[in-house]
Amino acid sequence: MSQKHENENIKDIMDIKKRSQWADIWHHFKKNKAAIVGMILIALFVCLALFAPLIGDYQDDALKMNIRERLQAPNADHWFGTDEFGRDIFIRIVYGTRISLFVGIISVSIALSIGGFLGSIAGYYGGKIDNAIMRVLDVILAIPAILLAITIVAALGASIMNLMIAIGIANIPGFARVVRASILSVKDQEYIEAARAIGAKDHTIILKHVLPNSMAPIIVFSTLKVATAIMATASLSFIGLGVQPPTPEWGSMLSGGRAYIRDYMYIVLYPGLAIVLSVLSLNLIGDGLRDALDPKLK
Amino acid sequence: MILNNSILNVEDLVIRYVTEDGIVEAVNGVNIKIEKGKTLGLVGETGAGKTTTALSILKLIPDPPGEVVKGNITLSDIDIMKADENKMEEIRGEVVSMIFQDPMTALNPVITVGDQISEAIYIHQNVSKKEATEKAKEMLEMVGIPGNRLGEYPHQFSGGMKQRVVIAIALSCSPKLLIADEPTTALDVTIQAQVLELMRELKKKFQMSMLMITHDLGVVVEVCDDVAIMYAGRIIEQGTLEDIFRSTKHPYTEGLFNSIPSIDDRKAKLKPIRGLMSDPYDLPKGCAFCDRCDYQMEICKTMKPEKVHFSDTHFVECHLYNKNKDFKLNNGGK
Amino acid sequence: MSETILEVRNLKKYFDTPKGKLHAVDDINFSIEEGKTLGLVGESGCGKSTTGRVILRLLNATDGEIIYKGRDIRTLSKNEMRELRKEIQIIFQDPFSSLDPRMTVSEIIEEPIKLNKLIVDKEKRFERVIELMDLVGLSRRLINTYPHELDGGRRQRIGIARALALNTKFIVCDEPVSALDVSIQAQILNLLNELQEKLKLTYIFITHDLSVVNHFSDDIAVMYLGKLVEKASSESLFNNPIHPYTQALLSAIPRASLDNKVEKIILKGEITSPINPKDNCRFADRCNYATDICREKEPELEEVAPGHFVACHHFKG
Numbered sequence: 015m016s017q018k019h020e021n022e023n024i025k026d027i028m029d030i031k032k033r034s035q036w037a038d039i040w041h042h043f044k045k046n047k048a049a050i051v052g053m054i055l056i057a058l059f060v061c062l063a064l065f066a067p068l069i070g071d072y073q074d075d076a077l078k079m080n081i082r083e084r085l086q087a088p089n090a091d092h093w094f095g096t097d098e099f100g101r102d103i104f105i106r107i108v109y110g111t112r113i114s115l116f117v118g119i120i121s122v123s124i125a126l127s128i129g130g131f132l133g134s135i136a137g138y139y140g141g142k143i144d145n146a147i148m149r150v151l152d153v154i155l156a157i158p159a160i161l162l163a164i165t166i167v168a169a170l171g172a173s174i175m176n177l178m179i180a181i182g183i184a185n186i187p188g189f190a191r192v193v194r195a196s197i198l199s200v201k202d203q204e205y206i207e208a209a210r211a212i213g214a215k216d217h218t219i220i221l222k223h224v225l226p227n228s229m230a231p232i233i234v235f236s237t238l239k240v241a242t243a244i245m246a247t248a249s250l251s252f253i254g255l256g257v258q259p260p261t262p263e264w265g266s267m268l269s270g271g272r273a274y275i276r277d278y279m280y281i282v283l284y285p286g287l288a289i290v291l292s293v294l295s296l297n298l299i300g301d302g303l304r305d306a307l308d309p310k311l312k
Numbered sequence: 313m314i315l316n317n318s319i320l321n322v323e324d325l326v327i328r329y330v331t332e333d334g335i336v337e338a339v340n341g342v343n344i345k346i347e348k349g350k351t352l353g354l355v356g357e358t359g360a361g362k363t364t365t366a367l368s369i370l371k372l373i374p375d376p377p378g379e380v381v382k383g384n385i386t387l388s389d390i391d392i393m394k395a396d397e398n399k400m401e402e403i404r405g406e407v408v409s410m411i412f413q414d415p416m417t418a419l420n421p422v423i424t425v426g427d428q429i430s431e432a433i434y435i436h437q438n439v440s441k442k443e444a445t446e447k448a449k450e451m452l453e454m455v456g457i458p459g460n461r462l463g464e465y466p467h468q469f470s471g472g473m474k475q476r477v478v479i480a481i482a483l484s485c486s487p488k489l490l491i492a493d494e495p496t497t498a499l500d501v502t503i504q505a506q507v508l509e510l511m512r513e514l515k516k517k518f519q520m521s522m523l524m525i526t527h528d529l530g531v532v533v534e535v536c537d538d539v540a541i542m543y544a545g546r547i548i549e550q551g552t553l554e555d556i557f558r559s560t561k562h563p564y565t566e567g568l569f570n571s572i573p574s575i576d577d578r579k580a581k582l583k584p585i586r587g588l589m590s591d592p593y594d595l596p597k598g599c600a601f602c603d604r605c606d607y608q609m610e611i612c613k614t615m616k617p618e619k620v621h622f623s624d625t626h627f628v629e630c631h632l633y634n635k636n637k638d639f640k641l642n643n644g645g646k
Numbered sequence: 647m648s649e650t651i652l653e654v655r656n657l658k659k660y661f662d663t664p665k666g667k668l669h670a671v672d673d674i675n676f677s678i679e680e681g682k683t684l685g686l687v688g689e690s691g692c693g694k695s696t697t698g699r700v701i702l703r704l705l706n707a708t709d710g711e712i713i714y715k716g717r718d719i720r721t722l723s724k725n726e727m728r729e730l731r732k733e734i735q736i737i738f739q740d741p742f743s744s745l746d747p748r749m750t751v752s753e754i755i756e757e758p759i760k761l762n763k764l765i766v767d768k769e770k771r772f773e774r775v776i777e778l779m780d781l782v783g784l785s786r787r788l789i790n791t792y793p794h795e796l797d798g799g800r801r802q803r804i805g806i807a808r809a810l811a812l813n814t815k816f817i818v819c820d821e822p823v824s825a826l827d828v829s830i831q832a833q834i835l836n837l838l839n840e841l842q843e844k845l846k847l848t849y850i851f852i853t854h855d856l857s858v859v860n861h862f863s864d865d866i867a868v869m870y871l872g873k874l875v876e877k878a879s880s881e882s883l884f885n886n887p888i889h890p891y892t893q894a895l896l897s898a899i900p901r902a903s904l905d906n907k908v909e910k911i912i913l914k915g916e917i918t919s920p921i922n923p924k925d926n927c928r929f930a931d932r933c934n935y936a937t938d939i940c941r942e943k944e945p946e947l948e949e950v951a952p953g954h955f956v957a958c959h960h961f962k963g
Binding site for chain 1: 699702704739746747748761
């Protein structure tokens with residue numbers, strides 16, 4: 015034989031550490047400075063959402079009106095100033111973070127589970143099933159997502175729950191397409207055929223080979239979609255179809271403050287910034303993940 | 313100076329790629345000279361630096377990560393190292409063109425074949441669009457495709473036909489030097505024979521010089537006059553076809569010959585070169601081939617071999633011939 | 647005489663395409679004896695890879711019989727087929743796409759053993775993986791690397807180890823060396839040769855390169871557009887190629903030698919489309935000897951010398 019074997023004994027070899035793929039991904043991810051900035055910002059938002067009660071009381075600080083302190087510019091007591099009802103804008107933004115992240119993540123989860131399920135069936139089995147599923151979804155896709163969400167909310171009534179359902183449903187076709195495309199590209203790889211040749215069953219192939227290899231674009235797409243969902247939440251709330259006042263939500267804060275924009279610009283500035291920063295961060299993370307998740311990229 | 317007759321002159325070319333994992337020493341002091349009307353075969357394995365060398369002649373090394381550390385390239389009396397991008401655009405196509413390995417990706421799928429050929433003519437030659445189209449039709453017929461297929465798109469052609477189109481584009485401005493990077497590797501044998509035949513004819517017709525990159529010594533015999541064997545970024549043996557095939561000197565060249573399954577001698581046992589090419593991130597201090605060589609000596613591990621000349625045309629870089637120029641390899645050539 | 651291990655009778659595989667029926671494999675017959683190698687040769691699109699996949703039932707045949715050790719593979723139930731997969735395996739052409747990029751070397755080689763529950767004990771299974779790696783010449787320290795960190799030759803060794811992990815008797819080698827450099831190609835060919843002797847394997851060796859099968863095969867079958875055009879022992883085929891296509895194939899191979907120059911037979915045109923073929927000789931359009939009969943009638947595969955079969959109107963007996 016042309017290659018010599020090193021005479022290492024079995025025990026030594028068993029100790030050779032398998033480099034975890036997550037470590038690899040992290041190694042690539044952290045080289046992308048922008049993605050790291052996005053990650054830090056999102057971590058900050060998550061912390062704010064988690065520890066909101068430590069920053070201020072929901073009832074007393076975020077909801078209760080205090081006309082005497084209305085429309086104060088940012089100062090030591092009120093970092094971001096107060097709104098037209100004298101509520102602290104910073105604390106309202108902190109509680110708004112909870113809603114935005116929650117709605118974003120839940121609605122994407124809804125879309126991912128339903129769309130992902132439909133997409134993987136369409137992609138793996140192909141043929142008539144594929145055609146049937148995708149044509150129905152095409153019909154939904156023909157309606158702009160935000161209009162669809164508006165229609166659903168208008169039909170179901172405005173509440174956080176309905177908002178999540180509406181945004182979730184509007185995103186199903188998008189997820190189905192991405193999952194289907196991703197599965198299609200993996201399905202024709204020779205290693206799938208190789209797995210069949212060694213006697214692997216359908217579900218083993220899907221779970222062990224197809225899904226892990228089609229995850230990358232799905233993860234990236236989900237990250238980006240959370241950002242879009244946050245935007246959609248804010249948009250719907252802005253036009254009064256989402257979260258209802260006085261509940262603190264970035265979009266409805268914008269909406270409430272827009273009458274004062276000429277003189278008290280900070281009322282809309284800070285909620286606006288919160289939307290921009292969260293959406294931007296998620297997009298940066300998404301881009302970073304896209305590069306880091308490709309196992310062939312060295 | 314005997315420069316007048318040479319189309320391409322590469323001197324002491326050093327190219328490396330700086331990546332985050334380290335520095336890849338891709339080309340380490342390469343000298344190439346091609347005379348008018350001659351074809352040089354550049355032979356070596358994947359990663360030997362063949363394509364990098366070729367791209368540097370067109371000044372197409374991606375930078376970063378690529379970096380031409382030193383060297384001179386003279387192409388038909390033009391100093392490539394000093395030429396700016398505008399000058400290079402003029403040179404590419406008109407003085408030198410390149411054919412790539414994969415004809416499927418070398419053509420633009422949304423532009424008709426005729427437009428792709430005439431575009432090159434229109435850019436480089438002072439002709440009207442109509443004349444360019446007329447010329448394109450001529451070129452197409454010359455490579456053996458009916459002229460009336462001018463208006464078709466690449467996907468309407470088969471693999472071999474596409475490679476013919478690529479050749480037509482490369483030759484449309486009658487370049488002085490044609491660089492062909494494994495032009496037949498992606499093709500079936502019978503089609504390969506057709507394309508090689510075509511290239512031989514065209515070479516004769518245009519009196520063109522050619523740099524033929526390949527890993528197949530069989531292809532070399534078909535079209536080349538001279539052969540340069542490349543290993544780990546250096547040309548380790550060079551000579552005429554006769555030199556290389558009849559009096560093989562370098563153990564690596566010998567190994568290459570022994571690796572080829574012979575169609576005429578069924579009983580011949582394959583004797584592959586053992587091991588793999590050295591890690592280009594970490595080339596050995598001595599001879600790069602040392603680890604895989606059957607004739608390995610102490611000196612090979614520590615010192616880079618110098619050129620040993622056997623004739624005006626034939627040289628080798630190997631310690632075996634330091635003292636005794638008549639040293640014979642076990643198998644010689646074929 | 648050794649026994650026939652596989653016999654293929656009247657095998658057909660058609661694909662439905664928007665333009666019509668694509669005759670990828672069209673009524674072919676051959677058999678292989680145990681421990682021997684059959685070279686299946688032809689250009690891309692001739693149906694040789696499809697034949698390999700149909701034999702392994704990775705694709706379902708349209709018609710015909712595939713008899714392995716006396717049983718027709720096409721009639722086996724799913725479970726019986728899974729049982730049979732322990733014996734018949736495949737090595738793929740592309741060592742890049744045939745290995746799951748998210749699995750390590752050991753995981754890839756281990757997978758067939760694990761799936762078929764051949765060795766349940768983890769440590770024993772690990773020892774078997776090491777044994778297989780030694781067998782195919784993979785350095786042990788590579789055990790936990792990922793395929794994309796390795797070169798083509800090593801990856802192909804992983805693919806071979808995976809194919810040998812079960813109680814393999816029969817391997818379809820689908821162009822196992824055509825994606826590799828010459829020097830590595832020779833290493834892999836020698837490895838396959840050694841393994842055949844050591845493990846008494848039977849191979850179907852699919853390739854477009856006649857010089858490769860020359861070293862390897864006992865018998866050779868040449869395919870053109872879904873049909874067998876010539877079938878003979880290697881000896882007989884190389885010394886006395888009869889079909890014009892085989893002759894052209896042989897002459898077209900570039901020879902790395904300055905001596906014994908062979909007159910090149912340059913074929914006209916390229917392989918035609920296998921969609922809805924006409925009832926004539928499929929090679930007629932490119933054949934230098936074609937006459938009227940070739941364009942009208944399809945030639946049958948006939949024995950022209952003992953064990954030497956040819957399908958050509960011009961060489962009958």
